[in-house]
Amino acid sequence: MKAPWFEYQAPRTLEEGLETLRDAGEDGRVLSGGQSLMPMLNMRIAAPTHLVDINRIDALNHLTVESDTLRLGALVRHADVLRSKSIREGWSLLAEATTQIAHIAIRNRGTVCGSISHNDPAAEHPGVLAAYDGTVVIASTEGTREVSAEEFSDGMMSTILEPGEMVIEVRYPRPAPGAGQAFVEYARRLGDFAIAGVAAILEVRNGTCERARLTIVGMGDGPFRATGAENILTGETLDASTSAELFAAASAKVMDEVDPAEDVHASSGYRRHLAGVLTKRALITAFARTGGV
Amino acid sequence: MARDRTITCKVNGRAYEKSVPVRQSLADFLRDTLSLTGTHLGCEHGVCGACTVLMNGRSVRSCLTLAVQADETDIVTIEGLRSDSGEWHQIQKSFHENFGLQCGYCTPGFLITAIELLEENPDPTENEVREALSGNICRCSGYSAIVTAVMAAARDMLELQKT
Numbered sequence: 170m171k172a173p174w175f176e177y178q179a180p181r182t183l184e185e186g187l188e189t190l191r192d193a194g195e196d197g198r199v200l201s202g203g204q205s206l207m208p209m210l211n212m213r214i215a216a217p218t219h220l221v222d223i224n225r226i227d228a229l230n231h232l233t234v235e236s237d238t239l240r241l242g243a244l245v246r247h248a249d250v251l252r253s254k255s256i257r258e259g260w261s262l263l264a265e266a267t268t269q270i271a272h273i274a275i276r277n278r279g280t281v282c283g284s285i286s287h288n289d290p291a292a293e294h295p296g297v298l299a300a301y302d303g304t305v306v307i308a309s310t311e312g313t314r315e316v317s318a319e320e321f322s323d324g325m326m327s328t329i330l331e332p333g334e335m336v337i338e339v340r341y342p343r344p345a346p347g348a349g350q351a352f353v354e355y356a357r358r359l360g361d362f363a364i365a366g367v368a369a370i371l372e373v374r375n376g377t378c379e380r381a382r383l384t385i386v387g388m389g390d391g392p393f394r395a396t397g398a399e400n401i402l403t404g405e406t407l408d409a410s411t412s413a414e415l416f417a418a419a420s421a422k423v424m425d426e427v428d429p430a431e432d433v434h435a436s437s438g439y440r441r442h443l444a445g446v447l448t449k450r451a452l453i454t455a456f457a458r459t460g461g462v
Numbered sequence: 463m464a465r466d467r468t469i470t471c472k473v474n475g476r477a478y479e480k481s482v483p484v485r486q487s488l489a490d491f492l493r494d495t496l497s498l499t500g501t502h503l504g505c506e507h508g509v510c511g512a513c514t515v516l517m518n519g520r521s522v523r524s525c526l527t528l529a530v531q532a533d534e535t536d537i538v539t540i541e542g543l544r545s546d547s548g549e550w551h552q553i554q555k556s557f558h559e560n561f562g563l564q565c566g567y568c569t570p571g572f573l574i575t576a577i578e579l580l581e582e583n584p585d586p587t588e589n590e591v592r593e594a595l596s597g598n599i600c601r602c603s604g605y606s607a608i609v610t611a612v613m614a615a616a617r618d619m620l621e622l623q624k625t
Contacts, residue, residue: 170506174465177484177530207526208507211487220484224531248520272597273578274514274521359596 172210179222183308183337186226191310191333193219199335200224201243204271204279205287221335229337234259239341243283247276260341261458262300262350262368266293269352272360282336285321288328288391290430291362295322296384296392297352298339300368306338313337322391325430345372345380349459351451354386355443357434363387364435365443369451371402373459378407378415383451385423385444389430398422398448412456420449469533473498474542482529488522489513491529492539500540500570504599511598514571515539521578540570543577552622553577553615562611564602571598576612584623586616 176193180186190197198217200206201224209215223229223243230244234255241250250256250267257264270276270284270293284294285305298305298318305321307314307330316329318339323329330336344350354366365387372380381402383395398419405415429440470479473496482491487506492498492515504510506525513524516538543551553576556562563569572595579586579594586594591612592605600608 171490172485172487172528174485177467177528179530179533203526203528203531204508204523207487207528210485211506211525222528222531272511273575273594274511274523274597275508277520278522278526359593 170211172207173213173216175210175217176219177222178219179225181225181227183226183228186221186223187308187310187333187335189219190221190335193221193333195332197221197332199283199286201283202246202279203283204275205283205289223335231338232256237343239263239343241281241339241341243280243335243337245281247271247279247281247284248273250281251276259343260301260350262352262370263297263341265350266297266352266354266366266368269293269354269356269360269363269366275360282339285318285339286328286330286336288322288326289362290325290389290391291364291366291387293352293354293363293366293386296366296368296386298341299392299394300370300382300384301341301344302382303342304340305336306340307334308337309334318392319394324390327391344370345374347374347460348372349455349457351454351458353447353451353454355447362434365429365440365447367444367447367451369448369455371407371452371455371459373407373456376406376408378402378405381419383419383423383448385427385448387429388427388440388444393427395419395423395426395448397426402452407456412453416449416452416456419452420445423448467530467533469530471532471535471537473537474539484528484530486529487525488515488517488527488529488532488537489524491532492524492537495529498539498541502567502570504567504601509599510568511571511575512568514574514598516574516578519578519581521575538574540573543573551577552619553580553612556615556618557608557611560611560614561607562604563608564600564604568598568600568602572600572608576615579612580616580619584616584620586613588613591616 196218231242354363370382424445502512504512
């Protein structure tokens, strides 16, 4: 259980980092928090020839709260997210999901951008970013490009990142005032990867659901955006008398649309069942948190 | 390219300058190079928590951290918990008094995790203690006494602060 040999570099500036990554070519990997990559190296599941350790690039260690956007640099750790009062207040679903990621020592090192780049189907962050309709900022020596969270994911543990490219920032638009946000997941034990999880954002104005965002994690591919269920909710009158029926319909739609993978942790049918139950719970919780507008 | 790098770091207050293979984990560096074998390795992929140490005051898995990444950092291991006069840390005393260990293999990781918890949250509820310790596995399954020990340590440390 020891990592194989690799070339190691720890650049101090982004420019130097991107040049190192370009020179490393196809087998270069970015090392940020290392909480997924290091186990893969120790277990010899991965054997990149070059590791570019970005932990000393101070320019990537920014957590910036703007009026309409939250920006997290590539070195922002899960623990940094949990310590931010602005995130707990404005992006509560992000904070709620992050509390359910692994354990303290892992959260102290693991990064949000690293989790999004890794795109584990059971991980929280890819689904959360997609729920916010967030943006991934990708850099290489050729320049930067921005893609939506949904475009970024390319199936199970796969993204559109090309060799020489890395994620330098993710951006979360601020939900409308009074929006309700919730993240719920089911895992066998506290801190385990979720068997299924649901992120929900509901924007309700004058009793009408103006916008609904719903993503499901743990289904096997990258995060699943439940557009069918979103359409059931959007534009409808959403109040105490209609919510139960609407949420039941949305939940049924999710169960109809997901195509869960089967593995040692859960069967496909069980994951589908969880997706439905958790959708209902996430919507009920998010709706209870709407208000003020 | 060179397979070894020279790092400088502080471990338990003592400064070191050592040459390390780039692929070596911090855990192996502590155990094999510095002979600080109190840090234990259980799973070597971040799941069991036995190898947890403090790096710049925050708990990290030393099996998932490279030794070369400890360059210019301040590390505390189980060996660094005693005071200069040789007195045990309050948490060590509490584990001793409350039977918070059986075989002792997981204990270093539990102690380090508990220290970080009590620094951030000096008066935790039992649920908070259980949640904080959930990333550490005790193969003897002696969790009940471990939780009791951490709760007792929190009380004792608060008492001490008052005096």
